[in-house]
Amino acid sequence: MAGRHVLAIDQGTTSTRCIVFDRTARFVSVAQVEHRQFHPRPGWVEHDPAEIWANVGRVVPEALRRAGLSLDDVAALGIANQRETVVAWHRRTGAPLDRAVVWQDVRTADRVERLAADGLADRVRERCGLPLAPYFAGPRMSWLLDAHPGARAAAARGELLLGTMESWLVWNLTGGPSGGRHLTDVTNASRTMLVDLETLDWDDELLAALDVPRAALPEIRPTMDRHGTAVAVAPGVPITAALGDQQAALFGQTCFAPGEAKCTFGTGAFLLLTTGERPAASTHGLITTPAYQLAGRPPVYALEGSIAVAGALVQWFRDNLGLIRSAPEIETLARTVEDNGGCYVVPAFAGLFAPHWRSDARGVVVGLTGYITKGHLARAVLEATAWQTREVVDAMLADSGLALAELKVDGGMTADHLLMQTVADVLGVPVARPMVAETVSLGAAYAAGLAAGLWPDPEVLRRHWHRAGEWLPARSREWREEGYADWQRAVERSLGWVREGRPR
Amino acid sequence: MARPVQSIERAAAVLELLSTAPAEMGVTELAESLGLAKSTTHGIVRTLCEVGLVEQDPGTGRYRVGRGLAELGGAPVDVHQLRSLAANWLDGLAVRAAESVRLAVPEAGRVVVVHHVFRPDDSRQVLEVGTERPAHACALGKVLLANGGQLASDFTPFTRRTVTDARRLATELTAVRHRGWAVEVEERVTGEAGVARPVRGRGGRVVAAAGVTGTPERLLGRDGAPHPWLLEQLADAVRAVSAELARI
Numbered sequence: 001m002a003g004r005h006v007l008a009i010d011q012g013t014t015s016t017r018c019i020v021f022d023r024t025a026r027f028v029s030v031a032q033v034e035h036r037q038f039h040p041r042p043g044w045v046e047h048d049p050a051e052i053w054a055n056v057g058r059v060v061p062e063a064l065r066r067a068g069l070s071l072d073d074v075a076a077l078g079i080a081n082q083r084e085t086v087v088a089w090h091r092r093t094g095a096p097l098d099r100a101v102v103w104q105d106v107r108t109a110d111r112v113e114r115l116a117a118d119g120l121a122d123r124v125r126e127r128c129g130l131p132l133a134p135y136f137a138g139p140r141m142s143w144l145l146d147a148h149p150g151a152r153a154a155a156a157r158g159e160l161l162l163g164t165m166e167s168w169l170v171w172n173l174t175g176g177p178s179g180g181r182h183l184t185d186v187t188n189a190s191r192t193m194l195v196d197l198e199t200l201d202w203d204d205e206l207l208a209a210l211d212v213p214r215a216a217l218p219e220i221r222p223t224m225d226r227h228g229t230a231v232a233v234a235p236g237v238p239i240t241a242a243l244g245d246q247q248a249a250l251f252g253q254t255c256f257a258p259g260e261a262k263c264t265f266g267t268g269a270f271l272l273l274t275t276g277e278r279p280a281a282s283t284h285g286l287i288t289t290p291a292y293q294l295a296g297r298p299p300v301y302a303l304e305g306s307i308a309v310a311g312a313l314v315q316w317f318r319d320n321l322g323l324i325r326s327a328p329e330i331e332t333l334a335r336t337v338e339d340n341g342g343c344y345v346v347p348a349f350a351g352l353f354a355p356h357w358r359s360d361a362r363g364v365v366v367g368l369t370g371y372i373t374k375g376h377l378a379r380a381v382l383e384a385t386a387w388q389t390r391e392v393v394d395a396m397l398a399d400s401g402l403a404l405a406e407l408k409v410d411g412g413m414t415a416d417h418l419l420m421q422t423v424a425d426v427l428g429v430p431v432a433r434p435m436v437a438e439t440v441s442l443g444a445a446y447a448a449g450l451a452a453g454l455w456p457d458p459e460v461l462r463r464h465w466h467r468a469g470e471w472l473p474a475r476s477r478e479w480r481e482e483g484y485a486d487w488q489r490a491v492e493r494s495l496g497w498v499r500e501g502r503p504r
Numbered sequence: 505m506a507r508p509v510q511s512i513e514r515a516a517a518v519l520e521l522l523s524t525a526p527a528e529m530g531v532t533e534l535a536e537s538l539g540l541a542k543s544t545t546h547g548i549v550r551t552l553c554e555v556g557l558v559e560q561d562p563g564t565g566r567y568r569v570g571r572g573l574a575e576l577g578g579a580p581v582d583v584h585q586l587r588s589l590a591a592n593w594l595d596g597l598a599v600r601a602a603e604s605v606r607l608a609v610p611e612a613g614r615v616v617v618v619h620h621v622f623r624p625d626d627s628r629q630v631l632e633v634g635t636e637r638p639a640h641a642c643a644l645g646k647v648l649l650a651n652g653g654q655l656a657s658d659f660t661p662f663t664r665r666t667v668t669d670a671r672r673l674a675t676e677l678t679a680v681r682h683r684g685w686a687v688e689v690e691e692r693v694t695g696e697a698g699v700a701r702p703v704r705g706r707g708g709r710v711v712a713a714a715g716v717t718g719t720p721e722r723l724l725g726r727d728g729a730p731h732p733w734l735l736e737q738l739a740d741a742v743r744a745v746s747a748e749l750a751r752i
């Protein structure tokens with residue numbers, strides 16, 4: 001192995017980036033391209049799989065060029081991906097069956113309600129560690145097979161393939177129609193609602209309930225393994241890691257041991273707490289999920305609190321209201337006022353995720369008075385992320401019995417000091433940002449480098465974690481609890497807005 | 505008086521027209537109202553687009569005044585956007601230099617820290633975002649002063665080594681402008697040194713200063729000048745941030 005660098009591909013919700021890291025896990029270069037977001041109907045969100053694959057083909061060479069490196073310098077490639085987004089494609093041609101159905105999409109809500117009516121909720125919770133919600137991938141696979149005549153039969157014959165984003169990319173990287181490998185990893189597979197958390201294999205009963213043929217599904221593998229050698233985009237480079245972006249961030253923050261947690265603030269926000277080699281069940285609205293698995297070793301599990309809308313609310317404020325020109329300007333606007341003026345925004349755009357799991361919720365703005373300015377709204381938008389974080393932290397503490405000493409954070413929103421200060425204030429604990437904010441890519445690189453033997457074991461990676469900034473709580477307990485009570489009242493008002501049988 | 509440069513006169517006319525037009529304009533329209541050839545007009549408009557004074561609507565292909573024009577009038581880049589764009593690069597700088605890093609902008613005549621990356625040794629450090637720095641007594645301030653920053657400098661002495669003489673500061677600022685970096689050696693805090701370089705917005709205007717702070721022993725060579733490798737790391741980082749700014 002000549003190469004000493006690692007390529008990380010972060011295939012995210014809004015963009016695809018490639019980051020080159022050196023052998024000491026230092027950031028060397030980055031290239032990033034956004035892709036189109038399709039909203040064909042309310043509640044529907046789609047991506048073009050071909051566009052995303054083409055973007056991978058652009059960012060990888062561009063990142064290498066900016067680093068002044070060639071493929072010979074690369075030891076391994078790791079992929080972190082937006083989770084629960086489903087692609088279906090033809091094995092023979094490589095053509096996608098349809099656009100990718102994105103994790104934010106709620107078209108499967110009716111289907112999921114029917115599963116609930118069939119009494120499947122308990123089974124899904126026990127077997128998959130998931131609440132029954134339209135967030136997960138399996139029902140989307142089923143939807144795609146229903147929407148296209150003949151698709152299910154083709155899937156049963158193995159001619160039509162299903163997968164989440166990393167499966168689509170690995171298949172294409174390893175040759176596509178000519179020998180591409182159809183696989184997924186435990187972190188992604190476990191988000192389909194089709195996998196048994198204990199065996200980490202497809203569950204026949206759930207496959208039958210959702211009517212998804214096993215023949216169309218990828219092989220489930222450890223996160224870190226020899227997944228194949230790229231023949232396209234990065235020919236000759238071994239692909240040694242694939243994992244969901246949030247698990248990648250957990251890994252990038254070096255939360256390897258039980259009790260270590262991080263929260264990533266991006267489009268959504270995701271708090272993950274590593275729990276150990278046994279899946280820990282949640283009774284407070286969290287998800288049980290694999291965190292990572294090294295080939296030949298038992299998987300390590302985590303508890304997860306998923307928040308659907310965090311940065312996405314800022315994006316909405318920018319694009320739909322047009323009150324700011326760029327996301328970071330929300331901080332400028334929010335700082336024009338001292339507080340939220342009594343205004344709260346609950347961004348239940350497509351229902352609420354953890355810890356509520358209510359797909360009948362829709363967004364509300366409460367506390368509107370003639371006094372409220374766009375500055376107050378900007379504050380309420382940022383606080384929405386902070387209060388939602390408080391909700392999942394409380395659930396996490398209740399489930400794990402652990403006390404939180406500090407929250408490690410990352411993601412694009414951590415550049416927002418007002419938000420990070422507010423998170424520290426509403427949690428009442430310090431909030432720390434690591435030196436490498438791109439923890440998703442870093443985690444993919446760590447995983448890929450470990451599997452390729454670049455680093456002997458995860459513990460050596462801990463030395464690379466350094467605190468780059470820290471926010472200390474500055475508000476009183478009374479402020480915190482009063483605000484939280486108001487937030488909870490606001491959440492109550494968002495619930496039950498969607499009436500059955502009505503378009504959402 | 506020198507003769508006016510024709511292409512600049514024409515560019516000014518295009519800008520005037522676009523800034524008063526009720527709607528975006530196409531090249532043909534612009535050429536007609538200015539009485540210029542379409543190809544000439546096109547060349548002017550494309551050049552103005554490149555420097556950010558004019559923008560093309562990606563949908564209609566028509567033109568309007570760009571963000572850069574507002575910036576020319578003094579409206580600074582949004583500091584929070586600046587921080588977002590700079591964060592990755594300044595983190596990298598802090599790791600490589602093994603020192604703390606700060607980004608500062610001129611704000612109402614003062615030097616304000618808008619981003620701060622801790623020294624990567626996990627020692628106790630406190631975020632200084634939002635705090636002020638004396639312009640004449642720190643490297644960040646000198647960079648901003650040297651590049652046209654309208655800053656109040658009252659020459660308060662902070663240490664024995666603070667430059668309190670306007671003439672001496674002026675000489676130093678000329679040097680800062682020429683070599684592209686500023687240094688401070690125990691001029692604000694005893695036992696502390698700093699090196700800073702300008703961050704440039706579109707068109708080359710200095711919008712911020714980025715700098716590394718540490719002990720004089722670690723930042724400076726025997727000759728008392730900053731280590732060349734450090735100056736280079738800093739140059740790479742500010743170049744990357746400036747490139748990000750050029751893209752917005």
Ligand SMILES: Nc1ncnc2c1ncn2[C@@H]1O[C@H](COP(=O)(O)OP(=O)(O)OP(=O)(O)O)[C@@H](O)[C@H]1O
Nearest residue numbers: 012013014015266267311312314315327328412416
């Ligand atoms: N300074 C800021 N203040 C508030 N929100 C911000 C700020 N900067 C970015 N954001 C928000 O953060 C999100 C982008 O963060 P990030 O790049 O981590 O996203 P992501 O979820 O990783 O996206 P992807 O999945 O496409 O990679 C956007 O939703 C944006 O609105």
